[in-house]
Amino acid sequence: MTYHPLGVFDLLFAGLLLCLNAGVSIGFRLGLERTLLIAALRMVVQLGAVGFILKFAFEQGSPGLTAALAGIMILVASWDAVARSNHRIGDAWQHWGLGASAMLFSGLVGTLYCVTLLIGSEPWWSPRALLPILGMVLGNTLTGVSLVLDTLATTTRRERAAIEARLALGATRIEALRECLASALRTALLPIVNSMAAAGIVSLPGMMTGQILAGADPVEAAKYQIMILCVIAGTTALGVLLAGIGAVWLLTDNRHRLLSERLVSAPGQDATSVR
Amino acid sequence: MLKVDRLAIAGLPPLSFDVAAGDCIAIEGPSGSGKTRILRAIADLDAAGGYVSLEGAERTELPAPVWRQRVRYVSAEPAWWADTARAHVTRAPDRHRFERMAGSLGLAPGLLDAPIARLSTGERLRLGLARALADEPRLILLDEPTGALDATATALTEELIRFQLLARRAVILVSHDRAQIDRLAQRSLLLGAAMATAAQPAGADVTRAPAAATADERVATLARRWGTQP
Numbered sequence: 001m002t003y004h005p006l007g008v009f010d011l012l013f014a015g016l017l018l019c020l021n022a023g024v025s026i027g028f029r030l031g032l033e034r035t036l037l038i039a040a041l042r043m044v045v046q047l048g049a050v051g052f053i054l055k056f057a058f059e060q061g062s063p064g065l066t067a068a069l070a071g072i073m074i075l076v077a078s079w080d081a082v083a084r085s086n087h088r089i090g091d092a093w094q095h096w097g098l099g100a101s102a103m104l105f106s107g108l109v110g111t112l113y114c115v116t117l118l119i120g121s122e123p124w125w126s127p128r129a130l131l132p133i134l135g136m137v138l139g140n141t142l143t144g145v146s147l148v149l150d151t152l153a154t155t156t157r158r159e160r161a162a163i164e165a166r167l168a169l170g171a172t173r174i175e176a177l178r179e180c181l182a183s184a185l186r187t188a189l190l191p192i193v194n195s196m197a198a199a200g201i202v203s204l205p206g207m208m209t210g211q212i213l214a215g216a217d218p219v220e221a222a223k224y225q226i227m228i229l230c231v232i233a234g235t236t237a238l239g240v241l242l243a244g245i246g247a248v249w250l251l252t253d254n255r256h257r258l259l260s261e262r263l264v265s266a267p268g269q270d271a272t273s274v275r
Numbered sequence: 276m277l278k279v280d281r282l283a284i285a286g287l288p289p290l291s292f293d294v295a296a297g298d299c300i301a302i303e304g305p306s307g308s309g310k311t312r313i314l315r316a317i318a319d320l321d322a323a324g325g326y327v328s329l330e331g332a333e334r335t336e337l338p339a340p341v342w343r344q345r346v347r348y349v350s351a352e353p354a355w356w357a358d359t360a361r362a363h364v365t366r367a368p369d370r371h372r373f374e375r376m377a378g379s380l381g382l383a384p385g386l387l388d389a390p391i392a393r394l395s396t397g398e399r400l401r402l403g404l405a406r407a408l409a410d411e412p413r414l415i416l417l418d419e420p421t422g423a424l425d426a427t428a429t430a431l432t433e434e435l436i437r438f439q440l441l442a443r444r445a446v447i448l449v450s451h452d453r454a455q456i457d458r459l460a461q462r463s464l465l466l467g468a469a470m471a472t473a474a475q476p477a478g479a480d481v482t483r484a485p486a487a488a489t490a491d492e493r494v495a496t497l498a499r500r501w502g503t504q505p
Contacts, residue, residue: 159356161352162356164320164350165355166356167340168348170341170344254339255319255322255339256339257322257339
């Protein structure tokens with residue numbers, strides 16, 4: 001099979017399927033028509049824009065433009081990682097900085113490891129490899145970082161008395177918060193572990209599907225997918241660990257006290273808002 | 276043994292007092308006058324200005340966990356993180372003492388392995404005290420140690436506190452029970468309304484002998500009771 005480019009009419013027919021969603025919404029009076037329309041339009045505009053921007057970046061092939069795009073991706077992803085949290089750790093800047101630094105570090109390490117050692121693209125900063133991989137790495141680290149921060153804030157708030165009791169008995173801050181940190185890390189690492197276990201049986205990963213549709217050999221596509229999942233798993237673990245330990249450090253001081261006033265509820269930020 | 280020098284806690288005048296080994300001093304004052312905050316500040320669980328030193332070592336000279344192994348804050352409402360009381364004490368020699376102390380507080384051995392959630396408030400309070408004393412801290416900060424206890428359990432708890440004093444440890448006691456303070460403490464630190472009524476001379480340290488007896492009389496009473504020299 002060879003690559004079959006999609007025309008405008010193909011996309012219009014695909015869009016026709018959204019009428020099913022609209023029909024369900026109208027039939028059951030879900031009131032989702034407006035949201036659905038906005039979401040569909042956003043999807044088309046955002047993906048179209050990304051397509052054109054990436055095309056432009058690939059044609060330019062300039063390291064500066066690549067770095068600028070990578071920077072914007074990291075900024076937006078770190079904002080997304082902390083924006084929908086129900087709790088805040090420290091002030092807004094500290095909370096965002098925590099997510100941003102964890103994602104910056106793990107995203108860069110994972111992506112550079114991938115493009116230099118694994119793919120070996122020439123030159124190493126070639127946007128065609130770097131930007132999509134950074135995107136996939138950030139997308140998964142984002143989930144992990146936001147889960148680890150939210151779970152840690154929730155359990156620390158719930159276990160506050162027990163944490164203080166351990167500190168009073170002479171525990172260090174790491175000892176006192178170990179169980180909270182462990183449960184937060186477990187929660188944050190589960191999605192990537194699950195998606196590795198389900199890959200190929202329950203779901204055919206999006207990247208592999210795309211490669212196969214674009215005419216690549218399925219075995220080659222599978223090899224790429226295995227590499228990507230490993231990179232994603234590793235960088236998620238790194239980002240989650242950095243964010244978790246950073247949060248423990250923000251929530252305690254060097255005299256091993258729990259600074260519970262740094263745990264702020266942030267209501268009104270709807271965790272279930274339509275994206 | 277303990278020297279508190281100009282300890283600064285919001286809303287209170289700077290506090291200065293000493294506690295000798297084997298001494299118990301009480302902190303008295305109405306609810307909300309800062310008794311718990313003083314104990315927490317001495318244990319370095321809350322930040323506070325001024326100097327606190329134990330046996331010559333200032334709290335900032337020691338890592339906070341080491342300080343809190345020597346200066347033990349015992350909360351009025353002990354919190355738990357494992358399923359059973361026994362699981363909260365991990366070192367073998369501490370476990371031994373923990374079991375002995377729980378026994379001396381009138382707690383049946385089976386309670387140590389019962390789920391914490393099934394225990395009564397009084398049982399949890401006594402287990403919390405036994406847990407806090409198991410690794411032999413030097414200074415013990417007791418926040419309402421008998422608040423939820425009946426007369427028998429209160430008497431057993433006071434015996435354990437006296438035993439700690441005889442072992443040359445120091446105790447700072449927060450209690451609303453005037454008679455208990457009379458039984459255990461040599462001196463009292465008066466806060467809030469209690470401080471105003473004590474007509475304390477300006478600039479003096481805030482520790483004062485309770486009106487009922489002078490410190491010397493009290494030490495003498497204790498010494499007679501235990502057959503030791505003051």
